[in-house]
Amino acid sequence: GLARKYNLMILSDEIYEKLILNGQPHISIASLDWDLPMVTFNGLSKCYLAPGFRIGWAIVSGVPELVEDYTEAMRKLARARLCANHPKQFAIMAALKGSQDHVTDTIDKLEKRRDLTVDRLNTIPGISCHRPDGAFYAFPKLNVAVDDKDFVKSLIRETGVVVVHGSGFGPLPESPHFRIVFLPPEDILDEAYDRIEKYMKKHF
Numbered sequence: 001g002l003a004r005k006y007n008l009m010i011l012s013d014e015i016y017e018k019l020i021l022n023g024q025p026h027i028s029i030a031s032l033d034w035d036l037p038m039v040t041f042n043g044l045s046k047c048y049l050a051p052g053f054r055i056g057w058a059i060v061s062g063v064p065e066l067v068e069d070y071t072e073a074m075r076k077l078a079r080a081r082l083c084a085n086h087p088k089q090f091a092i093m094a095a096l097k098g099s100q101d102h103v104t105d106t107i108d109k110l111e112k113r114r115d116l117t118v119d120r121l122n123t124i125p126g127i128s129c130h131r132p133d134g135a136f137y138a139f140p141k142l143n144v145a146v147d148d149k150d151f152v153k154s155l156i157r158e159t160g161v162v163v164v165h166g167s168g169f170g171p172l173p174e175s176p177h178f179r180i181v182f183l184p185p186e187d188i189l190d191e192a193y194d195r196i197e198k199y200m201k202k203h204f
Helices: 064-081 086-097 101-121 148-159 186-203
Strands: 010-013 038-043 056-061 178-181
Parallel strands (some): 010 038
């Protein structure tokens, strides 16, 4: 692949590894090739529902001789710049070795809220939404002539519904999207989608 051809290190953010929906397995990139230099990032914030802990980790893999310099540089950076909460670091082992029942409960809720989100948004004229397979975000497309930044600013002013403009996540300006989080309970989501629908019918 490209990483081997150009002697590149792969950096893989796998913070959502347990929040894969529809019963699909998570496959870590590092498991696909043992000798390529890789750094896999993870933490407690998403899968263990502890964003306030600000605790994460990096796993360096690959041929030891090839990753030695990277590992030492990361250690220096951690010693000089990072100040993780020491007591909360003990939560990492407890989380990883403890019961994972919360993950099943969380996924059940996310799937219901994901389905509600996609089904509701796809009934609103001017919006289409792909069904995501993981995490807790939807990324609907605006099938109308509008700037996504103007859309989100106008939406919050008129409805109080907060979404994020999609251009901040990479799509081309001529393909406007917005990102919405479907973590809130179903009744709150329903109310938000009612307001979005009313807004879209008023303006488009």
